[in-house]
Amino acid sequence: MDQIRKGWFSELNDLWPGQCMSLEVQQVLQHTKSQYQDIVVLQTKHHGRALILDGIIQCTEHDEFAYQEMISFLPLCAHPDPASVLIVGGGDGGVARECHKHPRVKRVVQVEIDGEVIAASKRHLPFMAEGFDSAKLTLHVGDGFRYMEEHREEFDVIITDSSDPIGPAVNLFTEAYFGLLRGALKSGGVICSQAGTVWAGLDHVRQTVDRCRKHFPTVRYALASVPTYPSGQIGFVVAAASERHDLAAPHHRFSDEELAKMRLRYYNADVHAAAFALPNFVKKALS
Known part of the structure; x- marks a missing residue:
């Protein structure tokens, strides 16, 4: 305060x-x-x-949709059939809201460690917390590490919607965490994690990408514009458990009518592909 x-x-x-x-x-x-x-x-x-x-x-409330849509639909559309999804974190409900929209998603499991964030979001952020009302969702308040240790090779897509690397989120950027993600994925699965901004934390981005590469053969970094985040931009590490997986080519290209029906205000197939186009200094740092 x-x-x-x-x-x-x-x-x-x-x-x-x-x-x-x-x-x-x-x-x-x-x-x-x-x-x-x-x-x-x-x-x-x-x-x-x-x-x-x-x-x-x-x-x-002004710009949350940009982040929520991109962290969700980048991995969902990079997978040919994202029937089973795990969300680690995401206590505001925004990622659950977006995963519910995808027509191929049948089951969503969410593990959030802090039940008080969920309660605050339900009370004050109903435009995001509506995700908790999804019939596809099973919500657990607990440790995402432990959950993945107990659920091996179970999910097509895993999305880590974490806060920045302080407090309870520090462990969600470690090499060990990416190992747990890989273990909980089915063959051909895709992950997406919040990975910081290159303008105010390029070393952190590089370290996160390098740690992910220890466990995944295909790793890319993608960008989105979110004005109220540091530098007005946020990035995601997107990775696949299989080689030669073209993460920048969406398997699902929604029509304008479908985008409107799903209330998608930021994500579309062109934005998906463009998110992986990086400035030269970022490409060099991550190469």
Whole structure:
């Protein structure tokens, strides 16, 4: 709460030295400390409601759809038949909301360690928490590491919707974690994990991609624009358990009518392919 001064919340963190994002605040809707992290929900003046964990913006009503759609539909559409999906994290419900939309998804299992984030989202972020109402979803409050250890070769797609690498999310960026992901995937499976921004954390992106490569033969990094994230951009590590898997070529190309019916405002097949086109300095760093 000491990050709110004179009516403005400022995202001050050493992960992004020398810069911050600020949001004008109308009301603090909730401030609690769970077993794992500090949870704040704000009503902002221009960005709607915002979820803040450990002082870092997780989502705002204004632009959350860009992140939620991309972290979900990139792996879902890179897989020919994503019938069974595991979500690790995602306590706001946004990824569950998007996975529900895909017509080939039959079963979604979500494991979120912090039940208080789920409760806060259901109370204050119904536009995202609607994902928890999906008939396809089975929700577990618990440890994603332990769940994957106990469920081997079970999922077609695994999506890790984590916060940034502080607090309970630190372990979701390790080499051991990517090993667990590989073990829980079926043959030919695809994963997607939040992987940070190249503008404010290129070394972190490179380390995350390198750790993923220890366990997956096909690994790519993709970009999306989310204005309220550091530098206005976020990246994802997308990987396949099989070689020569063209992750940038979507298996599912939805018509304009289908996109509208699914209420997709950011993702389409052209955006999918373009997300994997990287600037030269990023290609060099990740090569």
